[in-house]
Amino acid sequence: MVSNEIPALTPDELLTTTRTIRKRMDFERPVSRDVIEECLTLAMQAPNGSNMQSWEWLLIDDADMRCKVADIYRAAMADHIRELQEHPENYPKTDYSDEAGQRMFAAVAYLNENLHRAPVLVIPTFGGRTETASVFLQASMWGSILPAVWNFMLALRSRGMGSAWTTIHLNREREMADLLGIPFANRTQAGLFPVAYTLGTSFKPGRRRPVQEVVHWNRWQGR
Numbered sequence: 001m002v003s004n005e006i007p008a009l010t011p012d013e014l015l016t017t018t019r020t021i022r023k024r025m026d027f028e029r030p031v032s033r034d035v036i037e038e039c040l041t042l043a044m045q046a047p048n049g050s051n052m053q054s055w056e057w058l059l060i061d062d063a064d065m066r067c068k069v070a071d072i073y074r075a076a077m078a079d080h081i082r083e084l085q086e087h088p089e090n091y092p093k094t095d096y097s098d099e100a101g102q103r104m105f106a107a108v109a110y111l112n113e114n115l116h117r118a119p120v121l122v123i124p125t126f127g128g129r130t131e132t133a134s135v136f137l138q139a140s141m142w143g144s145i146l147p148a149v150w151n152f153m154l155a156l157r158s159r160g161m162g163s164a165w166t167t168i169h170l171n172r173e174r175e176m177a178d179l180l181g182i183p184f185a186n187r188t189q190a191g192l193f194p195v196a197y198t199l200g201t202s203f204k205p206g207r208r209r210p211v212q213e214v215v216h217w218n219r220w221q222g223r
Contacts, residue, residue: 006160006201016205018154021162022107025196027117033061035159036120036195043152048144054127055145056187058180061120068179069169070116073192076171077112100207111164111194118194122163123180124149125187145190152193162198167191 009017040057048055060066084091115121126145130138153163169176169192176192177184 006158009158014154014157017203018157019162019203019206020164021196021198022111022164024199025111025114025118025162025194026199027114027119027196029119029197031061031119031161031195031197033059035161036122039152039155039159039161042155043148046147046151048148049140052127052144054141055148056125056127058123058125058182059120060123060180063116065180066118066121067116069121069176069192072172072176072179073115073166073169074112075175076169079171080168111166115194118196120195122152122193122195123176123182124152124190124193125182126190127186127188129186129188141188142190149190149193156195160197160201161195163193163195165191165193 036059044053044055060069124145126141128141130141133141149165153165156163170189173189174184176182176189177187182189
């Protein structure tokens with residue numbers, strides 16, 4: 001039997017075992033509003049540009065609305081797959097044919113099919129639009145929401161829950177805004193995060209490139 005006892009994690013363990021959760025979401029166990037708001041209280045301790053705190057969070061726990069959100073997500077996924085097939089030149093050439101790549105694709109397909117079953121869906125938003133902004137302003141806007149989102153995921157992990165950082169629905173961001181009443185003209189959606197307790201709480205660090213392969217000291221070194 002898989003244990004759901006929340007582990008006592010050191011900071012390093014928390015940082016290295018907070019993973020993207022797809023197939024290991026417990027769709028049958030309810031998630032209370034209180035625990036989500038507790039995690040968001042911690043999330044909003046994150047640093048942000050000029051301490052403007054422009055974040056606002058849309059939390060969706062109504063079953064019918066979750067289904068409608070999932071429909072837009074799936075339509076955006078279908079758009080993306082079609083674009084990949086018709087215009088592969090627009091995307092980086094990456095080989096996912098190995099076992100790890102196939103597992104990832106299977107997990108993505110599983111979440112696509114079951115997104116509506118997640119007890120809570122979370123959409124973080126920040127003020128303003130980035131389409132015509134300078135690179136500096138874009139970086140400032142995204143840099144003010146991303147640390148808060150990561151804090152949120154760490155807080156979930158420490159409470160035996162997990163999520164997946166998804167962005168595919170942003171291909172249909174306006175459609176999602178219309179469904180949920182988000183003011184599209186002055187709010188940017190940063191992603192869509194299904195939240196659930198995890199099936200078991202034991203996770204391992206992910207495989208990553210050695211730090212020596214990705215670090216440049218003092219000046220960029222060509223490879």
